[in-house]
Amino acid sequence: MSLPLDVIIIGAGSAGLAALREVRKRTERYLIVNNGPWGTTCARVGCMPSKMLLEAGNAFHARHKMAPLGIRGGDRLTVDMPAVLERVRALRDDFVGATLKATDAGERAVSGRARLLDAHRVEVNGTTYEAKNIIVATGSRPVVPEPWLAFGDSILTTDTLFEQPTLGPRIAVIGLGAVGSEMAQALARLGLEVAAFSKQPTVAGLSDPVINDTLLTLMKDEFPVNIGGDVQLREVAGGIEVTNGSARVVVDQVLAALGRKPNVEHLGLDTLGLDLDDKGLPPVDRHSMQVGDLRVFLAGDADGDRPLLHEAADDGHIAGLNAFAEEPRSFQRRTRLAISFTQPNAAVVGRRHAALVEDGEGRFVTGRVNFDDQGRARVAQRNHGRLHVYAAKETGRLLGAELCAPDGEHLAHLLALAIGQELTVAQMLGMPFYHPVLEEGLRTALRDAASHLPRMQDSDLGACGAFGASALD
Numbered sequence: 001m002s003l004p005l006d007v008i009i010i011g012a013g014s015a016g017l018a019a020l021r022e023v024r025k026r027t028e029r030y031l032i033v034n035n036g037p038w039g040t041t042c043a044r045v046g047c048m049p050s051k052m053l054l055e056a057g058n059a060f061h062a063r064h065k066m067a068p069l070g071i072r073g074g075d076r077l078t079v080d081m082p083a084v085l086e087r088v089r090a091l092r093d094d095f096v097g098a099t100l101k102a103t104d105a106g107e108r109a110v111s112g113r114a115r116l117l118d119a120h121r122v123e124v125n126g127t128t129y130e131a132k133n134i135i136v137a138t139g140s141r142p143v144v145p146e147p148w149l150a151f152g153d154s155i156l157t158t159d160t161l162f163e164q165p166t167l168g169p170r171i172a173v174i175g176l177g178a179v180g181s182e183m184a185q186a187l188a189r190l191g192l193e194v195a196a197f198s199k200q201p202t203v204a205g206l207s208d209p210v211i212n213d214t215l216l217t218l219m220k221d222e223f224p225v226n227i228g229g230d231v232q233l234r235e236v237a238g239g240i241e242v243t244n245g246s247a248r249v250v251v252d253q254v255l256a257a258l259g260r261k262p263n264v265e266h267l268g269l270d271t272l273g274l275d276l277d278d279k280g281l282p283p284v285d286r287h288s289m290q291v292g293d294l295r296v297f298l299a300g301d302a303d304g305d306r307p308l309l310h311e312a313a314d315d316g317h318i319a320g321l322n323a324f325a326e327e328p329r330s331f332q333r334r335t336r337l338a339i340s341f342t343q344p345n346a347a348v349v350g351r352r353h354a355a356l357v358e359d360g361e362g363r364f365v366t367g368r369v370n371f372d373d374q375g376r377a378r379v380a381q382r383n384h385g386r387l388h389v390y391a392a393k394e395t396g397r398l399l400g401a402e403l404c405a406p407d408g409e410h411l412a413h414l415l416a417l418a419i420g421q422e423l424t425v426a427q428m429l430g431m432p433f434y435h436p437v438l439e440e441g442l443r444t445a446l447r448d449a450a451s452h453l454p455r456m457q458d459s460d461l462g463a464c465g466a467f468g469a470s471a472l473d
Helices: 014-026 041-045 047-065 081-102 146-154 178-189 209-220 309-322 353-359 375-379 408-420 425-429 439-450
Strands: 005-010 030-034 109-111 114-116 121-124 127-136 140-142 170-174 193-198 225-227 232-236 239-243 248-251 253-256 260-262 296-298 337-340 345-350 364-370 386-392 398-405
Touching (some): 005 014, 014 030, 014 127, 014 309, 047 081, 047 178, 127 309, 146 232, 146 253, 170 239, 178 209, 178 253, 178 337, 193 248, 209 225, 209 386, 209 398, 239 253, 345 408, 353 398, 364 439, 375 439, 386 408, 386 439, 398 408, 408 439, 425 439
Parallel strands (some): 005 030, 005 127, 030 109, 170 193, 193 225
Antiparallel strands (some): 114 121, 140 260, 232 239, 239 248, 345 398, 364 386, 386 398
């Protein structure tokens, strides 16, 4: 390859591979460098293997619903934990293989640690490469307090959880963000003795106190949840003692689910001549992914914002496009959408409750629904959870939602679409709602929101024009 190259991509995760797809359409003068396993965090150690474990846990937990339906024998079911984990790894490897096959860069892919020398030069394995553009997509890694490393293999993260031949029988999950909440519930539903700890009172990324308390209460029905205080670990006879000052358990393993941190140490970002923040990151334009006014772009978990696969893929897509733009373009970002696949699903869509309250509680209204009495949810024995929608008080436009609800992942996508299209509560209520479906719960919340808004019309239905019904009838 002649020098300088058009693009060097550092990192082969979701963002890096999304950038690669755009780069390959436009040039063969590129290099993609990766340190460690190739393939996305999602496919290898994140969203895909975690969902496999969740599916197994939910399937086993469903035995509790059988007797009320007249189905006998559910109490005799058992879990083969090694087989569960073996299936997780096998399917995980298929996903990773498919990802790598679709993005194979051949000789333009180099394994090694990259370091920026300046805004156009990168050193890899002792060789210096020059490029017109550099895309940094180095991803992130789990946070583990340094003192905990002394416990060796007894401290698990999502990087190591799915590699275990078996688990338990006693495990502590520390941290109840999206991943911690999911894994604590999955492991408890698989029959492990789970104790969860969180310094923060909120779980699964929720900020609405009512929604948060609802999910927290449901989780406590399945396993102990200990909130508050700094968690301390100590080796004792029989295992690891975990305490937060008010609760104490002894476990065999600890899953550290304290979030992830960007992989930017020793990357050479300090050579770019820009001020770095307290996380070691330079200023990044969220809409163009450009670092300062340089031909350097920072994408994916490495930028520390919205560490979600679809956001990382968009980051990489934007960076890949802008690497070939004379002047980097700004792109409108999608409606915020974050889902935790607990049961019931937890989700935050659009603007969070906490952000709206900060702007002023008098500027929005809340529409509420409790799924305890929702018909379809009762039929399926999933009648637990709540949904809150938030709308602008003056216009009725949907602003956001938080929920923990059955099939909440689908409700969240419907709401994200509505918010992205800037629909109002009235326009949403004009949409069809079939019966019986869980979406009728969303209609209840929308009607509640409408009751707090200026009355615009006396029917959910729109009035016909002079020539009668629409041709779509």
